[in-house]
Every structure is written in C-alpha cells, then in structure tokens.
Amino acid sequence: MNGRFVVRGTALVLLVALPIVAAVLIWRGADWFSGPIEIPPPPAIDAPRGALPDGRVGLIEQAQYEGEAYHGVGHGFVLRLADGRLVGMTTAHSLSFDARPPLRRVALIEVGAARPALEADTLHGEPGTARSGEDMTVDYVLLAIPADAAIDPVLVVQPDPRGLPQPGERVTLYTSFGGQPRTLTGAVTSAEAQAVWVAMDDDFDPSGMSGSPVVSQHTGQAIGMVIATTRRGGMRLLGLHPIGSLVQRAEAAEDFPKIEAYRR
Secondary structure (H helix, E strand, C coil): CCCCCCCCCCCCEEEECCCCCCEEEECCCHHHHCCCCCCCCCCCCCCCCCCCCCCCCCEEEEEEECCCCCEEEEEEEEEECCCCCEEEEECCCCCCCCCCCCEEEEEEECCCCCCCCEEECEECCCCCCCCCCCCHHHCCEEEECCCCCCCCHHHEECECCCCCCCCCCEEEEEEEECCEEEEEEEEEEEEECCEEEEEECCCCCCCCCCCCEEEECCCCCEEEEEEEEEEECCEEEEEEEEHHHHHHHHHHCCCCCEHHHCCC
C-alpha cells in the first residue's frame, strides 16, 4: 500500500489519485466555508512582463514501487534555477517513502507522451512531509535531474524572482485531466510566506491536481505549486506552496539521497 495521509478537520480535501488508497489533505474547519470571498483589485506590478509558458508544463507525476508498474499519483513540473540547473517539483503527500514495497522511482511525463520528460531515482535534497495545517511550505519533494538530461525546453518553467505574487494578481493553473492538458485561471486572494491562496474563476474537480504549477499572467513565471483546495462562497480556492520557498530549498540542497535508500 502506497500510504495514507489523513489529518484532523472537517473541510474539503485535495485528492491525489493513488491506485489503492487516496492520499487526503484536509484544510480548515467549517467556518472557513462561510461567507463570500473578497478578491483584491488588480495590483500595480513593477516586475517586467513576460510570455506565458507552453500549455504542457503541468506534467503528470508517476510513482514506481518495487515490483510494480508506474502509476499516476498527481502532477509536477520542471523548474530552472538561476544557475541553470533543472529540478523536478512535486508534492510529499503524493508519495510514501516508508511503503512496502519501497518507492523506487518518480517520473514526470507530458500528457499523451510515450516516454517521461524525466525519470528520477535521486532526490534533490531531503523531502518534506504531507501538510497537516496552514503551512504549505512543509509539503514538497524535489527531484534531481542529471545535467545531461534531454528535457524539452518548452516543458521547463522559470520561477518568479519576486518569490510571492501580489494579492489581486491574475494567475493561470497548468494541469491536466481527462487525458488532455488544461489551463484554468484565477486571482490571488492572499500571499504570505507559508501559503498563497488563489480563487479560481470556475469550479472544477481538483482530484489529482496536486503538484501542478501556477503562473503569473504578468511575468509568465511560476508563483507556486498546488498543495490543497477548499470551497468558500461557492468558489474553488487553491492553496499553494510559494515559489520563493521552493527555490530556496532547491538552492540550499546539499544532500542528494537515492529514493530507494531514503526512509522516514
């Protein structure tokens, strides 16, 4: 069994598509669902404008446990650091490092592709843990990518150097469902060091969207990774791990343990 993550609370959850047991993250109590969402007005953004990335950058995350075939467990993306290194980004709650049989590899694959964009058996630093509270920054897994890996540049996203978006900023979620790439739009309702929250323009089934990148429509660069979801005032909200935190962890990594050797 690939693991079970269940935490206290009564709120809606973000589901990750595991084949046996769904990994479940629960957000706040029922009071979080009452009342309308107030979306701040569009802010003045001093950062340079940039083009949005290709619609395929939200990659499907697949896990391989010993003796088993790959299976989908969520989403992820490839990020380019300032020094040019590429790092795979996904969530901790989509994987189990103490499972029996043990986790061997994680792959990120473009929707509809025959082969993964990357296949990793090594971590880029120690992994995080499944979120159980308001701090989204604890939930992450960074995948080491060999320098000579042949990854299509259109599948790589750039981190927004601001580290956080601005409240009211328009953003785009890059993900997939039904076997097709999909982009969905929304606006930032709050942006703090531990979490960014986005109110989406449309409601949708968020199952399996954990790990998808969210990009600023102004800069064209990633501002966060989807960790959790809830509903309030009839609107779909997404909780993100801020991109500044992910970049900081990637740049500070000194250990690169093999996935098969890592245990909680």
